[in-house]
Amino acid sequence: MNPILSTIIYSIIGIVLCLLGYKIFDIATPFKLDDEIQKGNTAAGVVVSGIFIAVAIIVAASII
Numbered sequence: 001m002n003p004i005l006s007t008i009i010y011s012i013i014g015i016v017l018c019l020l021g022y023k024i025f026d027i028a029t030p031f032k033l034d035d036e037i038q039k040g041n042t043a044a045g046v047v048v049s050g051i052f053i054a055v056a057i058i059v060a061a062s063i064i
Contacts, residue, residue, distance in 0.1 A: 010063055013059070014056065014059045014060075014063075017055055017059050018051075018052050018055045018056060018059070021051055021052075021054075021055035022048065022051050022052065022055075025047075025051050033047065033048055
């Protein structure tokens with residue numbers, strides 16, 4: 001497969017999986033992360049960044 005095309009496909013898959021992981025975590029918690037971040041809750045922002053990093057590591061390992 002063309003390397004540029006495969007990079008684009010894997011990027012789209014990675015972004016979709018990161019968003020899916022975020023939504024699943026948001027449903028599992030008793031509060032809405034979006035609302036907490038808008039209120040200025042720094043801890044909620046750190047949790048969201050941790051979710052994205054964790055899912056990205058898993059996706060990268062599965063691609064390699």
